[in-house]
Amino acid sequence: MILETKNLSIGYSAKNKSKILQSSLNLKLKSGNLVSLVGPNGVGKSTLLKTLCKLIRPIEGEICIKGESLESAESNALAMVLTQGIYAHGFTVFDVVSLGRYPYTNWIGKMTAHDVQIIENAMASVHIGHLAHQSAMQLSDGEKQRMMIAKALAQETPLIILDEPTSHLDLVNKIEIIHLLHQLSRQHSKAILMVTHELDLAIQNSDEMWIMSQEGIQMGCPEDLILDGRLQRLFQSNQIVFNQDQLHFQRNHLLSKPIWMKSNSDGLAEKLSFQLLQKLGYYLEAGYKDCQLELLSNQTWQITKNNSVFQFENLAGVQDFLRNN
Amino acid sequence: MTIRILLLSILFVVLSLLSLLTGSVWISPSEIYEALTNPQLNVVNHFIFTQLRLSKTIAAIVVGMGLPISGLMMQTLYRNPLAGPFVLGISSGASLGVALFVFAGSSLLALSPWLLSLGLGFFAILGAFLVMLLVLTVSISIRNSASLLVVGIMVGSLSTALVSVMQYYSSPQLLQRFVVWTFGSLGGIHWNEIIVMTLVVSFSIVFSFGLMKSMNALMINEDYAKGLGIKVNYLKIKMIVLSSLMAGIITAYAGPIAFIGVAIPHLARNFIHTSDHRKTLPIVLLLGSNMMLICDLISQLPGGTTVLPINSVTALFGAPIVIWIVIKNRSFLNS
The missing domain is CATH 3.40.50.800 (Anticodon-binding domain)
Known part of the structure; x- marks a missing residue:
């Protein structure tokens, strides 16, 4: 078990009042699995990711990475890929990917041949090896996303967490990125957790889906979730139906x-x-x-x-x- | 990279020597040697060299290293190529501190020179630090880079206004002291001030070398930096303290010197085509000190006996560079 949460409550806490978005979460994540976290906007998906990444504090409960409490875990326990942009004027793609080696290098960031090898491998796994010496700000959105995934790979963590890795991408890039994450979870036997709104791609590629709604998180294999109707219930609306022949969600046409x-x-x-x-x-x-x-x-x-x-x-x-x- | 550092180092040595030789009178190397080996026989030259020339050259080097490093840290902290001690009002904050100290009362004039120097430095650093904190607080709620600069300029105007009010009520004697200080000058800094300034700036520079790696991550993205195990809040505090220390102490003793802090980091990044602090930091040190030595040489008006205010000379160089930065980054600054 790479990641485990015990009775976790998440949300935002201001001065004296806190807004709890989700509570009593008992999540489990195994290595080698690609997990998609889906759910409507505002239900707390990004908050959960930020809490797991230590960017915000949990309101209650415990997070364990490899059986160790996240509070005491080393910085090389998990790597993240966020939706925010980067400000990397004057940095090359190699420079940005090499951020992933910072926890391993000395005070001045001197990289050994081993570090360079890891960075090159990471860039090669996401197919941006040829861009290594280009300016990081000149990449397309899809290439930037690959660069940040390469950074996460270079961190050599057992767990990678991604927040909407396919937003702003065109269809081809969306499919390629999700397929890439699927491959990476296999080849590097990493646990990968991503928030996504690409339901069809998530169903086709992930080993496990976490469906988040106001009532909590349902976990399971995507096929099971469809079979017992839990996935369909997530999007209860007259506008959308699940097409059982083609196995995807589609618009509910008003046929007269x-x-x-x-x-x-x-x-x-x-x-x-x-x-x-x-x-x-x-x-x-x-x-x-x-x-x-x-x-x-x-x-x-x-x-x-x-x-x-x-x-x-x-x-x-x-x-x-x-x-x- | 190595060749560039070598070239800049050679230039640094040449300019330092030139700076030692020139002034209102030209003293040749052999005369300097004579003056140093036989002080009794060359009283005038010995006095000029030890009391004026040497301190002026050291001041140029220290100012040229300290202000640009301070500017570099601010540009990284605010992710803004136009940030700098002068633009963000940090120098004005230091001026306010100095004004408070100078106008606090004539009784201060009775203090020993050492205490006077230290007090001046302390108040300038305090003023710089407080303005820096204020601008940082505002920057948390305002992400827009242009607005941040406006806030910096307003804070600067506020400090200047407060200083004007103090000037109005002060005695002519104190007023004169203060006005002379605002011209900015590399010459005429007391040896004890040179020592304090050199110590503070050297300490800050050595310390900032330890932050180079973390500053790269902070600049690229704060949350990613946190994910890499960098304690971002401590890092920011260290950067604020170090840049205020340098901007404050330099402003206290050399007066407000404009544009060097904002222009040099930008020149350095363009010179080596990278923003990697591990590479820009040494280049900034060399470029900055060379630039200040050149400004110093120009201010001596070769052949003349008068000295231009150093502030005007740096503005002549710096202002066009700032305009160039704005044009070059127009797409970014609009966002």
Whole structure:
């Protein structure tokens, strides 16, 4: 067990009043596991991370890292990657990653060949080795995030904690970063805990999910959490439903108009046509004659409405027609 | 890096020697040798060298090392390339301390020179420290860098206004003492003041070498620094105390000297293309002392017998550099 909390209460304490966000948390985190912490905004996810990182004090309870109290733990017990920006004008990527070696070096920060090797390995594991001598402030958001993950790796801690590592990133970078964290947890057998709002990516990649709500934290394997409905309950709203076929959350479309869809085409064109119909508020009703959509091929759609027949070469045409008629 | 340090060191030696030789009269190296070996035969030269030249050169070096290191620490602490002892009102705070001490009463004039020097230094450091604390407190709630500078300038104006009020009610004799002090001067600093200033600045510089690594982490991100096991609050206190010590003691004895503190760290970072304090700190020391020695040489007006106020000379160099920093960092300062 890398991380264990006993009866932990978290929140903010001002002068004489404290605001408790979560209480009686008994969390357990094993090495080699990628854990995603999900939940609505304002429920205390970032507060929990900050408490675990010793940036704010717990209101009550105990945090143990490798069986040792966090209060007395060395600075190389855990590494963190935060959402805040860095002010690194005049520092290279190598300089920033080498921060991770600070707890290991002497007063002037003299690095041994061993330290340099660790830094280079860390940069290579996140694929930024070629950027080592670039200015840290000139990196893209995705590269900056990789740099901070490399810094965390260079700290050589058994636990890495990340706060929304994929925010501000484009889709490709989001997928790559989460996949990277998944790999790192395997290759380096580290425990990795991240807060994320990327539910689908979290379900696909994490070994364990912690669902935080006003009522506390539910822990479990993501598949189990879906199976017994606990994940769905997190987002109880008319707007969102869990798609059981495609295993992801999606918008709950308000479907009011019937249409009969017939298809002679392969899977993708059919699925996309179906998605378009949902977006436009149609539900499928076989045998409905007044409004029919037929896929003649991958490039031809035919709509029969009130006995008139129209043909379209793309879905944009279908969309325009259905919206205006 | 090594070549740059070597070049700056050679320049440092040359400028120091030039500074020793020049003044209102030129004393050649052989004359200095004569004066030092046979003081009785060369009374005038011996007096000029030991009482004026040597102290002036040492003052230039100490001021040129202390103020920029103080500025460097402030720039790191506030994450602001425009921070410096003068810009943030720290020098004004020191002036206020000096004014309080000077105007406190004519009875002080009866103090022994040593006590007078120490008192002056103590009050200047106290003033610098209090202003620094005030600006830091404000900076916690104001993240905007431009607003922070405005606060610094306002605190400076406030100190200046208080000093003016004190001047109005003071005796002509004390007023004259104070006005002469505000011109800033490297010459005419008493030996006991030179000793105190050198000791305080050397101690602060040696101590700041121990903070180089932590300052890198603090500058990049405070929370990451905490995560690396750095006790950020202690580090900040150390930086405030050290920079106030240097800015305060220098202002006390050499007067308010503008722009050196803010401009030199910036020049150093550009000279070696890095903000890594382990590399900038030695470069700042060398660049700063060289710059002060050059300013000193210029202020002697070669060939002339008058001496320009050192404050004007540093402003001539420093003000354009500050404008350059603003232009270079416009995107950052707008944020």
